[in-house]
Amino acid sequence: MAKNIKLRIWRGDANTGKLEDVSVEANEGEVVLDVIHRVQATQMGDLAVRWNCKAGKCGSCSMEINGKPRLACMTQVANYADDETITITPLRAFPVIKDLVTDVSFNYKKAMEVESFTPPADLKPGAARMQQIDVERSQEFRKCIECFLCQDTCHVIRDHEENKKSFAGPRFFIRIAELDMHPLDMLKNRKQKAQEEHGLGMCNITKCCTEVCPEHIRITDNAIIPMKERVVDIKYDPVRWLGSKIRKREGIV
Amino acid sequence: MIDSGKKKTGVFSAGRALITDRTLRTDKWWLQPALTFSVLILFVIYATFRAFENKSYFAEPLISPFYSPCLSTACVEGASHLGTPVGSITIFGLLISPALLILIFPLGFRMTCYYYRKAYYRSFWMSPPACAVAEPHKTYTGETRAPLILQNGHRWFFYAGLVLNVLLTYDAIIAFKNPEGQWGHMSVGTLVLLLNASLLWLYSASCHTCRHTIGGRLKHFSKHPIRYKTWTIVSRLNHYHPNFAWVSLIWVAFTDFYVRQVSSGAITNFYFF
Numbered sequence: 001m002a003k004n005i006k007l008r009i010w011r012g013d014a015n016t017g018k019l020e021d022v023s024v025e026a027n028e029g030e031v032v033l034d035v036i037h038r039v040q041a042t043q044m045g046d047l048a049v050r051w052n053c054k055a056g057k058c059g060s061c062s063m064e065i066n067g068k069p070r071l072a073c074m075t076q077v078a079n080y081a082d083d084e085t086i087t088i089t090p091l092r093a094f095p096v097i098k099d100l101v102t103d104v105s106f107n108y109k110k111a112m113e114v115e116s117f118t119p120p121a122d123l124k125p126g127a128a129r130m131q132q133i134d135v136e137r138s139q140e141f142r143k144c145i146e147c148f149l150c151q152d153t154c155h156v157i158r159d160h161e162e163n164k165k166s167f168a169g170p171r172f173f174i175r176i177a178e179l180d181m182h183p184l185d186m187l188k189n190r191k192q193k194a195q196e197e198h199g200l201g202m203c204n205i206t207k208c209c210t211e212v213c214p215e216h217i218r219i220t221d222n223a224i225i226p227m228k229e230r231v232v233d234i235k236y237d238p239v240r241w242l243g244s245k246i247r248k249r250e251g252i253v
Numbered sequence: 254m255i256d257s258g259k260k261k262t263g264v265f266s267a268g269r270a271l272i273t274d275r276t277l278r279t280d281k282w283w284l285q286p287a288l289t290f291s292v293l294i295l296f297v298i299y300a301t302f303r304a305f306e307n308k309s310y311f312a313e314p315l316i317s318p319f320y321s322p323c324l325s326t327a328c329v330e331g332a333s334h335l336g337t338p339v340g341s342i343t344i345f346g347l348l349i350s351p352a353l354l355i356l357i358f359p360l361g362f363r364m365t366c367y368y369y370r371k372a373y374y375r376s377f378w379m380s381p382p383a384c385a386v387a388e389p390h391k392t393y394t395g396e397t398r399a400p401l402i403l404q405n406g407h408r409w410f411f412y413a414g415l416v417l418n419v420l421l422t423y424d425a426i427i428a429f430k431n432p433e434g435q436w437g438h439m440s441v442g443t444l445v446l447l448l449n450a451s452l453l454w455l456y457s458a459s460c461h462t463c464r465h466t467i468g469g470r471l472k473h474f475s476k477h478p479i480r481y482k483t484w485t486i487v488s489r490l491n492h493y494h495p496n497f498a499w500v501s502l503i504w505v506a507f508t509d510f511y512v513r514q515v516s517s518g519a520i521t522n523f524y525f526f
Binding site for chain 1: 469473
């Protein structure tokens with residue numbers, strides 16, 4: 001059954017902007033992206049919003065709904081009380097382009113800084129054989145849809161713009177973990193780079209990235225903390241370090 | 254609100270959406286850090302009081318986990334199961350409580366624990382107080398420099414914690430004696446100590462460092478089937494690590510409280526047989 005709901009939508013650009021109130025019809029079963037589209041079609045023809053699949057798989061419609069980083073296409077209008085005003089803003093960790101659209105190019109720059117998969121030099125195409133248990137940890141991280149909600153909510157860059165140059169963010173820590181846990185990745189200093197170049201040590205594991213992940217990837221428990229422990233192995237554990245020198249291995253067999 | 258006289262950073266940085274509120278969250282985001290703060294501060298006050306009280310920690314055969322192992326000559330008679338290797342230590346003429354000699358290990362284990370770090374960074378340091386709620390600090394370097402870089406020493410406290418778990422399990426087994434030292438008896442105190450040791454083992458076994466040490470550091474699980482199997486069990490426990498962290502913390506305080514009440518004569522340790 002249709003009902004009218006109240007929205008407050010942020011309108012503006014990098015120089016100016018404000019929250020604008022609007023009332024719009026919402027039908028049973030609709031998500032926030034549906035009502036934004038209805039506002040766009042009926043009241044704010046120039047409202048900018050990025051979207052694509054409407055199925056929670058493309059990661060385009062990331063925004064903040066009542067202050068929480070969420071996918072608009074996966075947020076039911078029914079989650080909110082009938083008399084509640086739903087506040088919708090762009091992601092607040094990134095520069096705004098227009099209305100609900102932000103410039104997330106920071107993330108693509110960071111993606112390029114992560115050293116790529118490095119298989120053994122003598123590995124012939126199609127020659128690798130792996131068991132499922134050897135790749136299942138990495139597979140969890142491959143579910144990432146790059147919505148960048150984790151990057152948006154991470155206080156290291158959300159609350160400190162100056163940290164952006166030295167901190168890759170949770171999305172890229174799961175990428176680094178995915179590679180470091182891959183049986184065929186041979187890059188020896190991936191852990192060291194994670195700590196010294198990608199800013200792993202800046203994470204204080206407050207788990208906000210895990211809380212907002214729409215794919216329910218256990219970013220902190222399964223990627224960041226294991227990577228922190230791997231860094232301890234090579235940097236802060238003299239016994240492990242000595243063992244690796246004596247046995248000529250990096251503890252990654 | 255934005256203070257226009259200060260350098261704007263974080264969500265108020267130039268180029269980001271001009272929104273004056275630190276957060277637009279409408280839920281009770283402050284409740285979780287407030288509860289965490291309250292429980293932890295209550296524990297700290299109680300533990301500090303008990304560590305300095307230096308009495309009512311032993312009632313044959315029960316010993317408080319705050320004072321076990323009791324390694325000082327200042328320990329009451331019968332409480333030093335491992336002897337008194339450290340003698341008695343005085344600072345400025347004041348005798349140091351035996352609890353202060355050992356509490357650094359469980360305290361260090363919990364302080365550097367990945368779960369507690371989340372809990373106290375949010376509730377005490379407000380870094381951040383909750384997700385998508387702007388923190389009040391001007392700068393942030395995380396765990397990259399002193400003193401927080403010491404968080405990387407968690408595994409050393411984990412190892413020390415395992416030794417303490419063995420000793421507290423020994424204390425629980427000893428609690429199957431009666432006050433006259435005869436085996437084959439069981440009291441409420443026995444159950445309290447047994448549950449305490451069990452919860453501490455669960456807290457340690459579900460620890461992220463334990464998970465890493467058991468098998469997490471491996472690249473090829475298929476080459477280490479036993480370690481992989483153990484890793485899967487620890488991983489399952491790891492889901493409940495926060496629960497074990499809270500329950501074991503509260504129960505260790507209760508265990509001490511129970512022993513204190515028995516030792517001071519406020520209550521009698523009821524024997525089932």
